[in-house]
Amino acid sequence: MSNINRRTLIKSSLAAVLAGTALSRAAVADSSEPILLGVSGPLTGPNAQYGTQWKQGFDLALDEILAAGGINGRKLAYSFEDSQSDPRQSVAIAQKFVSDPRIVMELGDFSSPASMAASPIYQRAGLVQFGFTNSHPDFTKGGDYMWSTSVSQADEQPLLAKYAVKGLGLTKLAVLHLNTDWGRTSRDYFVKAAKEYGAEIAVTEGYIAEERDFRSTLVRVRDANPDGLILISYYSDGALIARQARQVGLKQTMCAASSVYSPKFLELGGDAVEDVHVGTRYFPEDPRPEVQKFIAGFKKKYNGLEPDAFNAYAYDAMNMAAAVVKIGGTDRRAIRDAFAKVKDVSSVIFGTATFDVESRRVKGAMNAELVVRKGQFALWDGKPT
Amino acid sequence: MSSWLDYTINGLIVGNVYALVAVGLALIFGVSRLINFAQGSIYLVGAYIGWVAVVQLHTPLPLTIIVVAVAAALVGLIIERFGLRPLQNSVRIAPLLATIGISFVLDQLVMLTFSPNPRALPSQLPDVRFQVGGGTIGPLDLLIAGVGITSAVLLFVFLRYSKLGWAIRATAQDRDAAMQMGVDVNRVNQAVFGIAAALGGVSGLLVGMYYNQIDTAMSLQATLKGVVAEVVGGAGNVPGAVVGSLLLGLVESYGVAVFGTSYRNLFAFLLLVLVLVLRPNGLFASARQAPPEPLTGTFIAPSRPVRVPRWALLVAVGGFAILPFFPVSFYVLQTLINAWLLGMLALSLTLVAGTIGQVSLGHAALLAIGAYTSALLSLTLSVPVGLAIIAGGLMSAALGTALISPSFRLRGHYVSIATLAIGEIVSLVILNWESVTRGPIGISGIPPLSLFGYDLISATSIYWFSFAVMVVLALLQARLLGSHLGRSFRAIRDDDIAARAYGLSLNRYKSLAFIFGGFAAGVSGGIAAHLYSYINHETFNTQQSILALTVVILGGLGNVVGAVVGSVALVGLPEVFRIAAEYRILIYGIVLLLLVRFRPQGLLGTI
Numbered sequence: 001m002s003n004i005n006r007r008t009l010i011k012s013s014l015a016a017v018l019a020g021t022a023l024s025r026a027a028v029a030d031s032s033e034p035i036l037l038g039v040s041g042p043l044t045g046p047n048a049q050y051g052t053q054w055k056q057g058f059d060l061a062l063d064e065i066l067a068a069g070g071i072n073g074r075k076l077a078y079s080f081e082d083s084q085s086d087p088r089q090s091v092a093i094a095q096k097f098v099s100d101p102r103i104v105m106e107l108g109d110f111s112s113p114a115s116m117a118a119s120p121i122y123q124r125a126g127l128v129q130f131g132f133t134n135s136h137p138d139f140t141k142g143g144d145y146m147w148s149t150s151v152s153q154a155d156e157q158p159l160l161a162k163y164a165v166k167g168l169g170l171t172k173l174a175v176l177h178l179n180t181d182w183g184r185t186s187r188d189y190f191v192k193a194a195k196e197y198g199a200e201i202a203v204t205e206g207y208i209a210e211e212r213d214f215r216s217t218l219v220r221v222r223d224a225n226p227d228g229l230i231l232i233s234y235y236s237d238g239a240l241i242a243r244q245a246r247q248v249g250l251k252q253t254m255c256a257a258s259s260v261y262s263p264k265f266l267e268l269g270g271d272a273v274e275d276v277h278v279g280t281r282y283f284p285e286d287p288r289p290e291v292q293k294f295i296a297g298f299k300k301k302y303n304g305l306e307p308d309a310f311n312a313y314a315y316d317a318m319n320m321a322a323a324v325v326k327i328g329g330t331d332r333r334a335i336r337d338a339f340a341k342v343k344d345v346s347s348v349i350f351g352t353a354t355f356d357v358e359s360r361r362v363k364g365a366m367n368a369e370l371v372v373r374k375g376q377f378a379l380w381d382g383k384p385t
Numbered sequence: 386m387s388s389w390l391d392y393t394i395n396g397l398i399v400g401n402v403y404a405l406v407a408v409g410l411a412l413i414f415g416v417s418r419l420i421n422f423a424q425g426s427i428y429l430v431g432a433y434i435g436w437v438a439v440v441q442l443h444t445p446l447p448l449t450i451i452v453v454a455v456a457a458a459l460v461g462l463i464i465e466r467f468g469l470r471p472l473q474n475s476v477r478i479a480p481l482l483a484t485i486g487i488s489f490v491l492d493q494l495v496m497l498t499f500s501p502n503p504r505a506l507p508s509q510l511p512d513v514r515f516q517v518g519g520g521t522i523g524p525l526d527l528l529i530a531g532v533g534i535t536s537a538v539l540l541f542v543f544l545r546y547s548k549l550g551w552a553i554r555a556t557a558q559d560r561d562a563a564m565q566m567g568v569d570v571n572r573v574n575q576a577v578f579g580i581a582a583a584l585g586g587v588s589g590l591l592v593g594m595y596y597n598q599i600d601t602a603m604s605l606q607a608t609l610k611g612v613v614a615e616v617v618g619g620a621g622n623v624p625g626a627v628v629g630s631l632l633l634g635l636v637e638s639y640g641v642a643v644f645g646t647s648y649r650n651l652f653a654f655l656l657l658v659l660v661l662v663l664r665p666n667g668l669f670a671s672a673r674q675a676p677p678e679p680l681t682g683t684f685i686a687p688s689r690p691v692r693v694p695r696w697a698l699l700v701a702v703g704g705f706a707i708l709p710f711f712p713v714s715f716y717v718l719q720t721l722i723n724a725w726l727l728g729m730l731a732l733s734l735t736l737v738a739g740t741i742g743q744v745s746l747g748h749a750a751l752l753a754i755g756a757y758t759s760a761l762l763s764l765t766l767s768v769p770v771g772l773a774i775i776a777g778g779l780m781s782a783a784l785g786t787a788l789i790s791p792s793f794r795l796r797g798h799y800v801s802i803a804t805l806a807i808g809e810i811v812s813l814v815i816l817n818w819e820s821v822t823r824g825p826i827g828i829s830g831i832p833p834l835s836l837f838g839y840d841l842i843s844a845t846s847i848y849w850f851s852f853a854v855m856v857v858l859a860l861l862q863a864r865l866l867g868s869h870l871g872r873s874f875r876a877i878r879d880d881d882i883a884a885r886a887y888g889l890s891l892n893r894y895k896s897l898a899f900i901f902g903g904f905a906a907g908v909s910g911g912i913a914a915h916l917y918s919y920i921n922h923e924t925f926n927t928q929q930s931i932l933a934l935t936v937v938i939l940g941g942l943g944n945v946v947g948a949v950v951g952s953v954a955l956v957g958l959p960e961v962f963r964i965a966a967e968y969r970i971l972i973y974g975i976v977l978l979l980l981v982r983f984r985p986q987g988l989l990g991t992i
Contacts, residue, residue: 043967044493044496044967044969044970046602049500049502049503052500052501082967082969087917087920087924088723088726089959091723091917092719092720095714095716095718095720096714096716098715099714113917113919113920113924116917116919117916117917117919117920117924119918119919120833120842120917120918121719136826136829138830141830179647179816180825181825181826181827181921183825185826205645206646206647207646207649208647208649208816210602212603212606213399213637214646215395215520215638216395216396216637216638216641216642216646217641217646219388219391219392219642220388220641220642220645236503236600239597239598240598243597247521248391248519248520249521264502268503268597268598269597270505270507271512
């Protein structure tokens with residue numbers, strides 16, 4: 001027993017130490033080997049759920065890519081390294097990826113601190129860092145090897161503001177936002193747009209990610225006497241806020257950013273999220289063929305499980321990566337250049353996606369105005385609640 | 386103005402939620418003088434067992450509570466029997482570390498079984514609500530209050546009037562005397578852990594129902610809030626834990642009312658520091674309570690430190706210095722860079738925790754101060770990076786020592802809790818002080834490391850740079866420990882009363898240790914900032930502080946070489962187990978437990 005343990009331990013540590021050196025001597029252009037993407041993301045730690053969702057989206061996309069003949073006849077695969085979304089680990093992973101010649105580009109990391117800490121390493125080594133959930137405004141400023149399909153908040157928030165102010169006729173708003181780089185940036189774009197549409201911002205409240213109790217925050221919101229609540233939240237905290245808002249006696253219309261869009265929002269929120277309005281990039285009842293294909297495939301592969309937005313981001317990212325690799329081949333520099341060349345890649349979030357070479361992001365996310373009715377997301381019928 | 390009634394009610398409601406965790410912590414602290422960092426994990430286990438009972442087995446509420454209580458109690462008994470009892474005669478800090486290891490293992494087991502996705506845990510009580518003030522109260526609020534207060538009252542009666550209760554109190558007062566009087570100390574411990582775990586499990590269930598939401602990340606927050614509430618009330622005092630929890634809930638609620646949501650936890654931790662400074666034993670500690678014992682000092686296991694021969698050290702330093710000339714991958718170098726940065730932090734902590742006996746659980750704050758100082762100086766004032774890093778070190782030394790100085794008069798576990806609070810406060814100030822720190826957006830575009838105008842951007846040059854800095858800091862520290870000053874430090878650790886009687890000024894020496902330690906940690910944070918080019922308030926978190934403590938205990942408290950060896954081991958282990966992906970933290974937790982069990986004085990022993 002202990003013997004086996006010791007042996008596997010030594011083996012694995014040797015493997016780790018030798019990883020770089022041994023691999024660099026391995027045949028690089030063996031066409032029977034799959035083309036390999038590196039993924040740096042959380043599989044353990046507080047954000048572990050998102051890494052799991054990424055995998056589901058990636059695997060579905062890869063099945064479809066393989067069924068369609070792969071990348072010029074070769075398989076596409078990924079190597080997922082668990083970073084816990086911790087900058088210390090994401091920089092080590094970055095070194096691992098850049099020195100592994102099999103890796104042609106990298107996807108991730110999940111959070112901005114982890115991604116942006118690794119950016120200098122990717123940039124200097126000339127390996128694309130494709131941060132498909134990194135909406136931090138500075139992420140793509142890290143260098144010309146940083147690309148993102150994350151919807152820029154500069155794009156998304158004005159759409160939500162328009163929905164709330166023009167669509168629902170709300171004029172005095174309370175904004176609750178996650179106090180992270182994402183929530184803060186989103187809030188600023190939202191507030192700016194909402195004011196331009198003529199609304200007044202009565203109060204803004206930022207809360208930390210671990211927060212569970214919002215009752216006192218909501219009393220504060222109640223005292224500001226708004227006619228609408230804007231949630232810039234993820235689905236779990238969004239559901240908590242909605243539930244507690246009803247408990248402290250707030251009956252105002254609630255309007256939430258696309259990040260709450262998940263079946264989990266309905267499950268966790270229960271009755272309290274009824275009539276919550278959501279502006280979203282992704283809606284499964286969207287009749288567009290790319291969306292329907294994604295949903296049907298997802299349900300089939302995962303025993304009827306409903307996909308959510310993070311699944312869709314990952315699925316889109318993998319398809320985008322495949323399209324880029326198809327043009328760029330296996331050369332890292334050529335892959336970077338290929339990002340500027342891909343046109344109209346079929347995408348759940350964007351319809352068709354093309355990069356804006358200046359910002360290295362995709363513009364023109366799809367927008368659906370939804371409302372929760374009878375425990376389901378439904379297209380908004382145009383009537384204020 | 387009517388809203389103040391609502392703030393009060395909300396504060397009491399969330400205070401009740403904290404009380405559920407704090408009561409279990411207080412009970413264990415009362416008997417074992419141990420802060421059980423696994424209490425939050427038992428709470429997590431309780432919530433998920435509750436989910437299975439409610440959603441899959443459809444048990445009625447009373448049965449759900451019984452199932453959860455019994456199952457959680459079993460987990461508690463197993464922890465006591467196999468995790469903690471073998472550590473009875475080892476260093477006093479060993480069981481604390483073991484509970485951290487156990488919490489890793491439990492959290493990870495739950496995550497592997499149930500996946501990290503949050504789940505809905507529906508309340509089994511009818512959804513009627515009573516109007517109170519502008520808000521409402523539901524049956525679950527009342528049930529939580531009922532469970533919190535009833536369990537505190539029952540425990541109080543049990544401890545005061547039952548035979549087992551007497552045995553528990555006797556053990557708490559003087560373990561050896563109790564044993565001589567025929568008290569079966571092990572049985573007492575088991576009873577306490579069983580009861581505390583049952584309470585912890587039920588609290589997880591109720592809180593899960595209250596929020597209709599459970600997820601695997603909820604355990605650390607529960608532990609943190611529970612510990613704060615417990616210490617505010619008076620560690621080990623069961624009714625005090627309830628009052629402390631309600632007070633914490635109220636302070637948070639009023640804090641939100643006056644200053645806004647983003648200041649919420651800031652007030653919780655400020656309350657804690659305030660109570661510790663004004664009433665070091667908590668608000669409700671009895672005057673007769675024996676003063677807490679130092680965590681290290683006389684309780685350091687009688688071990689002989691492993692003397693690493695000078696030539697072996699020279700060979701090791703030389704070997705690491707020439708490593709980049711061999712065909713090693715950048716990944717290995719980067720991993721070692723992380724180890725050197727952690728090594729500097731560990732040197733800092735091993736000095737204050739090991740040599741002078743101030744166990745700090747908030748050491749990441751020193752990293753953060755150094756990192757922000759260095760990043761801001763080089764970005765906004767264009768100070769050369771080398772100088773900025775030194776300035777970061779000095780700022781950490783000055784500010785860190787000033788912040789921690791109120792805790793100098795504390796002893797035992799209270800020092801660790803005060804430092805834990807200070808760590809959180811620094812992080813929350815960084816989040817809220819936007820005009821300087823840029824708040825949640827963080828600082829991006831930090832210039833890369835450079836020395837005399839040359840940028841150090843290759844992994845090799847960063848490796849050499851960080852290694853050299855660490856070696857210099859280690860040599861300085863070794864020199865310090867060998868000097869008269871080092872002997873004074875150890876004298877304070879071993880017996881502060883004797884040291885004071887001998888004329889040593891405790892505060893002055895503690896300050897000196899923190900100044901040197903703060904400098905080393907600040908330099909580490911500064912280098913990290915330039916290495917990452919982006920930092921925000923989450924870059925240096927509590928987990929980092931716990932990791933640093935693990936490193937110095939693994940290496941051997943106060944042991945300079947041990948701190949470095951521990952860093953290499955603990956940065957290396959997770960990387961070695963990287964292939965195990967999801968099982969990585971589980972393996973790490975188990976390895977930690979085994980080390981604490983079989984080598985509690987650390988790999989190289991304590992100096």
